Amino acid sequence: MAVPKSLSTCLAALTFAAALLVGCGPSDQPATPTTPAPPPGGGYRSADCNGVTDADVTKAVGSSMFTKAVVSDAGCFWQENTVLGTFGQGMGISTWWYRGSDMDTERTLEQQAGRTLTELSIDGNKGFKAYDANACSIYVAKGTDVITWSIQTMNPAMLPDLCTITGQLAELSQERVN
Amino acid sequence: MRWRVNPATVVAVTAVVTVAGCSQTVSGTARRAQSAVPDPNRSYGYVDDRCGLLVDGSIQQAIGADHIVRPYSGAVCQYVLARGSAMVDVTFSWYETGSLDRERVLATERGATITEKVVERHQAFLARRDTTGAACSATAAAGTGVLSWWVQFRGQRNGDPCKDAEKLLTATLQSDL
Numbered sequence: 001m002a003v004p005k006s007l008s009t010c011l012a013a014l015t016f017a018a019a020l021l022v023g024c025g026p027s028d029q030p031a032t033p034t035t036p037a038p039p040p041g042g043g044y045r046s047a048d049c050n051g052v053t054d055a056d057v058t059k060a061v062g063s064s065m066f067t068k069a070v071v072s073d074a075g076c077f078w079q080e081n082t083v084l085g086t087f088g089q090g091m092g093i094s095t096w097w098y099r100g101s102d103m104d105t106e107r108t109l110e111q112q113a114g115r116t117l118t119e120l121s122i123d124g125n126k127g128f129k130a131y132d133a134n135a136c137s138i139y140v141a142k143g144t145d146v147i148t149w150s151i152q153t154m155n156p157a158m159l160p161d162l163c164t165i166t167g168q169l170a171e172l173s174q175e176r177v178n
Numbered sequence: 179m180r181w182r183v184n185p186a187t188v189v190a191v192t193a194v195v196t197v198a199g200c201s202q203t204v205s206g207t208a209r210r211a212q213s214a215v216p217d218p219n220r221s222y223g224y225v226d227d228r229c230g231l232l233v234d235g236s237i238q239q240a241i242g243a244d245h246i247v248r249p250y251s252g253a254v255c256q257y258v259l260a261r262g263s264a265m266v267d268v269t270f271s272w273y274e275t276g277s278l279d280r281e282r283v284l285a286t287e288r289g290a291t292i293t294e295k296v297v298e299r300h301q302a303f304l305a306r307r308d309t310t311g312a313a314c315s316a317t318a319a320a321g322t323g324v325l326s327w328w329v330q331f332r333g334q335r336n337g338d339p340c341k342d343a344e345k346l347l348t349a350t351l352q353s354d355l
Contacts, residue, residue, distance in 0.1 A: 046284050046287060046288070048288070048309075068310060069265075069267060069310055069332060070256075070267050070269070070310060070330065070332075071309035071310050072267075072269055072309070072313065072315065072328045072330070073281070073284055073285055073288065073290075073305070073307075073315060073326075073328070074254050074269045074271045074326070074328060075254065075269075077256060077267070079258075089247050089249075089258040089260070089265075090247040090248070090249025090250075090256075090258055091249070092249070094249070094250055094256060096250070096252075096253075096254040096256075096271075098253045098254065098271075098273055099273050099276045099280060099281070099284075100273035100274060100275035100276030100277070100280075100323055100324070101253040101272075101273055101274055101275065101276070102274065102275075105223065105252070105253065106252050106253065109224065109251070109252055144275050146253070148252075148254075150250060152249055152250075
């Protein structure tokens with residue numbers, strides 16, 4: 001049976017219009033990626049405490065001298081339990097993740113603080129350590145990101161070599177978020 | 179016959195419908211361009227014993243603390259404060275080549291509750307996420323990158339750390355005027 005000409009024209013038009021509307025659709029929608037984008041600037045993957053656990057810290061230190069006190073998007077801090085007065089509140093182990101920063105800025109600050117600097121490389125990423133009798137910080141860069149591990153204590157005699165502690169933690173981090 | 183229609187008519191009709199259809203389905207929210215910060219050349223890095231342009235005394239005063247120490251200083255600065263018998267933790271971050279979008283994605287992925295804000299003419303957001311205490315960050319696009327203040331009432335579940343974080347962010351952004 002013949003379809004009236006006007007109706008067939010209309011049907012054809014609607015079919016085209018529907019097809020084209022579908023085609024238009026996606027470009028008009030805001031982009032909603034379903035999988036996390038790769039790290040900008042070729043940086044690190046996201047993980048609380050840069051992938052390191054309380055058990056890792058206890059193992060690196062060889063005892064439970066530190067208690068986790070900070071978990072933020074910038075990083076984490078484990079405070080030394082043997083805090084002596086308010087001054088001791090800053091003693092402990094910390095890790096930070098700089099999402100877009102120049103490692104040379106930190107190098108200059110550590111030099112100004114009078115610490116000894118040594119270049120290093122972990123898991124293919126370049127960095128340096130800065131240390132004195134009571135502290136050792138390790139900085140490792142990837143793309144425009146930097147991950148730091150630091151220990152600061154008034155009781156170095158009660159602990160293994162400070163740079164050995166932060167070195168182990170920095171290595172674990174690089175293995176897990178690199 | 180069924181399909182003996184004038185092709186030109188079909189094209190003309192579909193073209194009209196298509197144009198109308200496309201223009202009607204455009205949606206989305208107008209957004210301020212990320213680069214439109216009022217201080218494109220400003221640095222908020224650690225200098226002259228200040229993080230985010232603030233001396234330790236300003237942070238202590240903003241939090242209402244009795245005591246403050248700053249064990250770590252650099253692109254990230256860390257503070258430990260005592261307020262009576264309570265401990266308050268504060269961190270400041272200045273990522274000179276970072277972006278507000280990256281920070282928002284990360285905070286969202288980690289389960290924070292996000293509130294969009296404009297603070298001192300800077301596009302910003304608050305991110306509430308309780309971990310080792312009641313905690314909140316106030317983050318803004320500023321200068322060449324992004325800066326953030328994070329405040330935690332250590333071991334607590336009550337209180338509004340977002341208020342203090344926003345207060346510190348406001349203080350940093352005000353000091354560039």
